[in-house]
Amino acid sequence: MRLTGNIIIPEAKLTRYLLVPQEHDDKSKFLARAGFTQENPACLRQALLDLIAANDAIFDRQERHGKFYRVEGELQGVNRVLLVVTIWLERVADGSVRFVTLFPKK
DSSP states (O other): OOOOSSEEOOHHHIIIIITSOOSSSOOHHHHHTTTOOTTOHHHHHHHHHHHHHHSOOEEEEEETTEEEEEEEEEEEOSSOEEEEEEEEEEETTTOOEEEEEEEEOO
16 A cells, blocks of 8 residues: 555654754764755655655554554665665544654665
């Protein structure tokens, strides 16, 4: 199944978390290898949308707030492709699909 409908990728998730160096669980260095930086968060946003359009979502678990799905595949960067696993939440409250996080696929 593909994730469709009201897809939400919070700007702050990109500009204040993924693309910012963190002391623990830093993802900014990984994303920078493909050319994603704080100067181009729209590129990362589009790459995430392209990823879920091209790959099936796999049900992961059900929790109080909704269903979690995993989408794995190639994240097309500015200058390189990264293999990633992304996590998405289909919210019970309004049916929207919200981006949660990503990490390198091993």
